[in-house]
Amino acid sequence: MKKVLVLEDEASIRGFIVINLRRAGYDVIEAESGEEALERLRENPDARVALLDIMLPGIDGFEVCRRIRATNSRIGIIMLTARSQEMDKVTGLMTGADDYVTKPFSPAELTARVDALVRRSGGEDPPQATGELSQPPFLLNTRNRTLEKNGQRIKLTQVEYSIMRVFMENPGKALSREEILDMVWGRDYFGELKIVDVNIRRLRLKIEDNVQNPAYITTVWGYGYKWGL
Ligand code: CA
Numbered sequence: 001m002k003k004v005l006v007l008e009d010e011a012s013i014r015g016f017i018v019i020n021l022r023r024a025g026y027d028v029i030e031a032e033s034g035e036e037a038l039e040r041l042r043e044n045p046d047a048r049v050a051l052l053d054i055m056l057p058g059i060d061g062f063e064v065c066r067r068i069r070a071t072n073s074r075i076g077i078i079m080l081t082a083r084s085q086e087m088d089k090v091t092g093l094m095t096g097a098d099d100y101v102t103k104p105f106s107p108a109e110l111t112a113r114v115d116a117l118v119r120r121s122g123g124e125d126p127p128q129a130t131g132e133l134s135q136p137p138f139l140l141n142t143r144n145r146t147l148e149k150n151g152q153r154i155k156l157t158q159v160e161y162s163i164m165r166v167f168m169e170n171p172g173k174a175l176s177r178e179e180i181l182d183m184v185w186g187r188d189y190f191g192e193l194k195i196v197d198v199n200i201r202r203l204r205l206k207i208e209d210n211v212q213n214p215a216y217i218t219t220v221w222g223y224g225y226k227w228g229l
Pocket of ligand 1: 008053054055
C-alpha cells in the first residue's frame, strides 16, 4: 500500500486527514511533532508523500521540510498552510516542498493533491528507448530520473525533474504556465499557477549559471517559460 506521513500537532485536524487518506486507500503514518516525523520517516523510507503542518511546537514544518530534503529528494512534500499565511506558501516551496494545501480543505481536495504527487513520485513515465536526453551541458536520464550538468549530478525533487523533462522535450518552445501545470501535475489537478513559478524559481537556483539572468529557463512575459537551448 502507498505510504503517506501526516505531521500535524492538532489531534482533531490530524484525525480528519488520517481518516480521509485511509478511506482513499493510503497506509498512513502519523506524527505530532517535527522530530517525531523525521523519526517516522527514518523507519519508513518507502513513504511516498509527507504532509507537513507549519506551526508546530519544537522545529517547524519548514525546518522539517529542509531536513527531509537534505537526504531525500524523491519523496513528495505538501505543506499545510493557513489561509492568512500567504507568504508561507512560497517559503515552503522554496525550502523544497512540492505543493501546499490551504486550511480548511475538503477531503476531495486533499486526496487529489496527494494522488497527484504519488503519481509524480512513482516514476510512471512511459519507458524510452534510450533513457537519455542530452542537451549539453545537460544530460537527463529518464530511467533513473536524474540530471547532470557538465557531468555533475544536480539533486532534483520529483517535480523539478518532471519540469526539466517537459522543457528538454520541448526545446525552444514557449510553454504557458497552464501547459506546464497540466503536463507536470496532471490535468485533473486543481492547484494554483503560482506553484509553477515557485518550482521554476527553485529549479533555476539549481541549474542556472546566473540566476539573475537565466540562460536556460527564460521567462516569456505574460505567458510562461521557454527552454532556451
Ligand atoms: Ca499546528
